[in-house]
Amino acid sequence: MITAEENRQLTEVGPHTFMGDLLRHYWHPVASASQLETEPVMPVELLGEKLVLFRDNSGTLGLLARGCGHRQTSLAYGMPEESGVRCAYHGWVWDSEGNCIEQPSEPAESTFRQKVTTTAYPVEELGGLVFGYLGPSPAPLLPRYNILVWNHSNRETHGTVVPCNWLQVAENLMDPAHIENLHGRYFGYVLDRTDPQESAFFRSRFMPSAIKRSSFDLFEHGIIERHLCRDEQERSWATGSPFFFPATAMVARDNGSGTLIFVVPLDDERTWFVEHRAWPSEKKGEPQQSVPFYDVPGTDEHGQFRIATANGQDHMVVVTAGATTDRRLEHLGTTDVGLIMYRQLLIEQAQVAADGGEPINVRRDPARNRRIDLPQVAAGSLRVPV
Ligand code: FES
Ligand SMILES: [Fe+2]
Known part of the structure; x- marks a missing residue:
């Protein structure tokens, strides 16, 4: 159960706030x-x-x-x-x-x-x-996540300003349980009402599988989210999706394609959701002259949520939970274990910063920052009970 004071501490990002001081220990995309x-x-x-x-x-x-x-x-x-x-x-x-x-x-x-x-x-x-x-000097190294340094000629960036507090957006990345319902059952329902033909296609090809098991492992630089739909060899379980502290998710594949997601707090009630995508092409070795940027609105020309797209559905669920969700009203279930772990980590690391220490995933060793790849951590090996 979260108090109003704890909710404020977790969400405020301005100068001289508990979380704002923590978040200032990291580089964030600005454009x-x-x-x-x-x-x-x-x-x-x-x-x-x-x-x-x-x-x-x-x-x-x-x-x-x-x-x-x-x-x-x-x-x-x-x-x-x-x-x-x-x-x-x-x-x-x-x-x-x-x-x-x-x-x-x-x-x-x-x-x-x-x-x-x-x-x-x-x-x-x-x-x-x-x-x-925006933090204390000296600035740490800018993390060289693999997707940012691959020598690819194909990359692009999509950005959406989300009119709500950053923590809602970050918590959604720690919540695989929503995939089956929001991007499955609800997606089908929306398409049934707007485009029955498209709905049949969606149901036959893209309906997400039910999650049989999920797990969250703390690792040196953050949290690895895993979920299992079929067997233990599938990527979502064997490798999982790392969430680099404080708010960067990596979805990378062995073939050299992937997405980095940055959750960027603009202020207390607006968040920049950035997806940076890269994939290999024939012209490998010839870097792109310029990486295209797409400013993607969260709503359509009528101001309506774009609930017939997966990103639009995510946008709808976080925005409608309030400019800053009143977490006193929550009733967290077993599927919320990941975001509970994340909140605990945020508070623990904010205290480290408040005490003058250096929080996790602040990088100062160039030898360990040449290229940051997917962490290879076995499921369950670093699990901390929550
Ligand atoms: S030079 Fe006068 S306000 Fe900037
Ligand atoms: Fe989602």
């Missing part, structure tokens, strides 16, 4: 690099902070507080310079380190700019995604 090709200066948000992301004319990325350090006008309307971004209002130029390097309206002999700085955060690009880090 797709291809977005910067059309918009070299763009507003982004992360962990309740309004920021501006830019690529200056020399190619350097910058991630700064959005309000200009002069009089707080949004730098998202700024202009890229050879080095840094120039504010639209009075033309002060800020470099990616947060230094003010030009103040055209101040006297030429003035040294005032040398005394002025603004908040600047580390920012890095990998696999066509741009990541930001």
Whole structure:
């Protein structure tokens, strides 16, 4: 049973909050690099902070507080310079380190700019995604998950802004029990009412199998979710799906195709759900010039949930549970064991961070960060009773 205070502690992401301080120990995606090709200066948000992301004319990325350090006008309307971004209002130029390097309206002999700085955060690009880090210095290594570093020519990113707290979105990834009902029984029901022919096709080809067993194993960097529908050799059981702490799921296959899912808290009531997909092609070795980005709305042109798609169904269930689910009203059953484990891990690791320690999956050893592959952990071997 969760109290109102515990729910608040688990969900709030702003600066100087229990979970916000934990989440600041990690890199999070803030944009797709291809977005910067059309918009070299763009507003982004992360962990309740309004920021501006830019690529200056020399190619350097910058991630700064959005309000200009002069009089707080949004730098998202700024202009890229050879080095840094120039504010639209009075033309002060800020470099990616947060230094003010030009103040055209101040006297030429003035040294005032040398005394002025603004908040600047580390920012890095990998696999066509741009990541930001808002935590304590020194920043850890940006995790090189396999899908981000495969030498593939085919990759793309899909992003959806979900109007609810991040924890609902993350918990849905720790809840395989919903697949059979939401993406099976309910999917069939929706199609029966809208497209009987499509429904017959869905029922004959895509109806999810019943889960006979599921398990959650803690591992060094997070939690491995497993479920068994047929036998112990099937991938969903033998390998499972790792959930790298705090909120990155990896669905990778041996043939070099896979998806990384990032759950990115924008603020307390909006989440960016990012799916980054890669698959091999004949042109292996020739990296894509640009990784396409698709901004996928969660609802249709009438504002209705797209419940005739699996992603639209997931969107509906997390959004309708409230902007921040009131977890005092829950009645958790046996299938909720994974998300209970996840909440316990979040609280435990937030306490580690609050005590000045380093939480799990913060990477500092380059030798162990060349390529992060699927963890090979036998089912049940690291299970911690919950
Ligand atoms: S507010 Fe940005 S230069 Fe004045
Ligand atoms: Fe789902």
